[in-house]
Amino acid sequence: MNIRAEVWSPLQNTAVWLGAWLHGLEATDNLVDALTDLGGEGLVGVLRDIRQVSGTALSGEEPVLRLVLSGPGEAPALRAGSEAAEATSESGLGALVLRDADPLTSHVLVPDRGGDWRWFVEEQPLPAPAWLSPGEADQLLTQATNEAARLVQASGYRTDVLSSPRLTVGTLADFYDTPGLPAAVPVRAAKLFARADRVAAIVETVTERMNDHRIDPQLLALWRHVRAARMAGVAYAVGEFGRLT
Template identity: 65%
Template sequence: MDMRAEVWSPLQNASVWLAAWLHGLESADDLIDAWRDLGFSASLDVLSQARSGQFTDGEPRVRLVLSGPGEASGLPDGEREAIAVGSEHVLLGDGRWLALPAPLPAPQWLSPGDADALLTRATSEAANLVEASGYRTDALHSPRLTVGTLADFYDTPGLPGATPPRAAQLFARADRVAAIVETVTDRMGDHSLDPHLLSLWRHIRAARMAGVSYAAGEFARV
């Protein structure tokens, strides 16, 4: 199992860049450069499709769709992640632009504060369970000692300058927890903790989706 794919997606930052561009806060060139740095590519034709006709009440709506094992995403062909523009069109990780046969299910619409609180509580609960098992690792309580390089990776190539601080902080929290999970399971090669740590996946994804929705909403206010 690819642990990184479960806790991080380049579509997080890609979707924030797309939302910033749709609202005139970033140039197409900067958007394409950022996407290229993320290993994500889409043609100018796709950008044109995303801009034209994808407005509700005069405002483009962009959100991140992430799902995990056993979760229904509403996406076709078993896809588990996408950038949604409106409720009936998505941009997939391979750059394909698709019209959906039915609108996507409504998201949770968590606020950054709610998402952060859920992620913090889940992390604390996981740490308590791990401690109760008798396992000890600095990755749980001093993550900077072991996951700094991973956190740097997650943040590349960064976010648009207009990204609201609350969204950026939520992404940073999700990156930190994701780095802990990846460090303990993949880098340390210890999978005995998987039942405790894998429960964090859903909260990491929820935080990333909430951050994108919040950023896109704030861009619409500018």
């Protein structure tokens, strides 16, 4: 199993860059460069369509763009049985949901592992997301991490396999943050992403780099909270972009 695919997706930063661009906070050239770095070149050809669809939906209480992630035991927050939900589950990469001027219509953009994107139009209401605030998401992730640490300690787990686990975690956390975020990203969202990156790096260090699966149940329980933090961070950042413009 690819642990990284469960705890990180380039769609997090892709969504934030798109949101900043839609609200006029990033130039098109900067967006295209970021999409290229994130492997989202397939979106470059439909940027005009994305702007046209969302241009009349930039105002409002909800963010114009949000991130949908899912994983084992957690279906994507899309209409059950829809083509968009099936494509998202099949790719395992997540999806972007764009608001439309019609409140009953949503546009779901789903990437595949070959770099192509599929665009689905949903004309029925989608399941309501959790709408966690950054503080709520951070608290849940912190609580889950502390509980996992307690269980690991109680198990008596010890290892000498990796000589410098802290260095490895730091290196992986740097990877997760590449290629960075737009300058307009609010501090609260950036801090939430950073915490999610660090927890993801810890999980990957133990399970993949050390090839040690004795504490998988304790670590894998963190996946859902990492994904929730990323989705909450994107929703908050894009919502704040709207308040800046």
